[in-house]
Amino acid sequence: MSFEHPVTSNMSVGALKRLVKTGEGTYLEFKRLISSPEKIARELVAFANTRGGTMLIGVDDDKKLIGIDSYYEQEFLLDKAVNYCCIPPLPIIVETVPYKEKEIMVVHVKEAEIKPHYVEQDGKRYVYIREKDKSVQASKEVERVLINSTSTSGIRFEYGPNEQKLFRYLQEYQRISVREFSNLVNISPRRSSRILVSLVSAGVLRLFNHEKKEYFTLTSEIV
Numbered sequence: 001m002s003f004e005h006p007v008t009s010n011m012s013v014g015a016l017k018r019l020v021k022t023g024e025g026t027y028l029e030f031k032r033l034i035s036s037p038e039k040i041a042r043e044l045v046a047f048a049n050t051r052g053g054t055m056l057i058g059v060d061d062d063k064k065l066i067g068i069d070s071y072y073e074q075e076f077l078l079d080k081a082v083n084y085c086c087i088p089p090l091p092i093i094v095e096t097v098p099y100k101e102k103e104i105m106v107v108h109v110k111e112a113e114i115k116p117h118y119v120e121q122d123g124k125r126y127v128y129i130r131e132k133d134k135s136v137q138a139s140k141e142v143e144r145v146l147i148n149s150t151s152t153s154g155i156r157f158e159y160g161p162n163e164q165k166l167f168r169y170l171q172e173y174q175r176i177s178v179r180e181f182s183n184l185v186n187i188s189p190r191r192s193s194r195i196l197v198s199l200v201s202a203g204v205l206r207l208f209n210h211e212k213k214e215y216f217t218l219t220s221e222i223v
Contacts, residue, residue, distance in 0.1 A: 016097050016104060020056065020063050024133040027053040032060050033068060034077040038121050041085035045117045046128040046135035047109035048090055049146055053130065057105035067102025074105060087118040087125060115146040131209060139214055141178065141197050141207060148201035162187065162195060167218070175215040 011019075024030055027047075034040045034057060047053035057078075058068045068074050075094075082090045093108040116138070118125040127138040127146065138146070162185040169176055169184055176184070182192040196216050199205040205216045 011095065011097050011106065013097060013099060016056075016099075016106075017065070019054075020059055020065065023063065024061075026130050026132060027051065029053065029055045029133075029135075030059040030061055030063070031055060031057045032066055033057060034074050034081070037077050037081040037085050038119065040078065041081040041090075041119045042126075042128045043135045044082060044090055044092065044107070044109050045086055045119050046130045048112040048117045049115050049127065049138070050111065050130035052109055052111040055107040055109070057107065058099070058102065059104065065099055065104060067099045067104060069102065071096070071103055071105075078105075078107070085119055085121070087120050090117055114150045116143060141193055141200075141214060144193075144197040145200050145207060148197065161185075163199075166195075166199075170216075170218050175210075175217045177213065177215055181216075 019028070020030070022028065029043050029047075031040070031043075040055075043055060047055075057074060058066050060066050078092075078094070082092055090109070090112075095106040095108075097104040097106060116127045118127055120126075127143045128135050129138045129142060129146075130136075165185050166176065166181060169181075176196075178189055178193050178196060181196060182189045185192070196205060196207075200207050200216065203219060206219050207214060207216055209215075
């Protein structure tokens with residue numbers, strides 16, 4: 001197992017309630033219970049691929065503390081999620097907070113040192129990241145940025161005609177998509193993606209999501 005048998009938390013019920021009151025967000029997720037190892041793996045991997053976070057199992061979406069009835073069933077499903085659905089297996093820390101003859105499971109996920117972690121489902125692997133209070137599937141561009149973020153070889157890029165056109169465009173229009181860059185310099189979307197990702201990894205560009213579409217902007221721009 002990637003986690004030891006859960007131990008009783010030092011967190012008081014009062015502290016737990018204050019944490020719940022802050023609501024779900026980038027670093028906090030509520031689950032009434034674990035219904036599927038695959039689904040819970042997506043949430044945990046998203047935390048690991050972003051900045052880490054905490055999942056509270058036994059808490060409803062409306063912030064109501066429910067508690068869990070079958071602790072061992074939840075532990076079994078959580079073990080399956082982190083050891084068999086997460087690639088590589090995801091290390092977590094689990095605590096339990098007693099609540100009205102039941103328990104709340106507190107699952108801590110650290111930001112992964114080596115990214116990305118994947119979720120394996122139906123023979124395929126998927127990358128998830130955390131966006132506000134949601135865990136979403138990462139695009140190929142985001143996946144490459146995650147891989148480059150832990151690369152030890154260093155990121156290099158060529159400052160050629162394509163990059164010059166790109167920077168001039170961004171100075172005027174502030175943001176650009178893979179498709180727009182592809183059309184701008186008349187190269188394939190795949191090559192455009194590689195160039196933009198290398199510039200993000202080098203710290204020259206920033207990748208962000210707006211209305212479910214991904215754009216790139218100069219790092220000096222405030223989005």
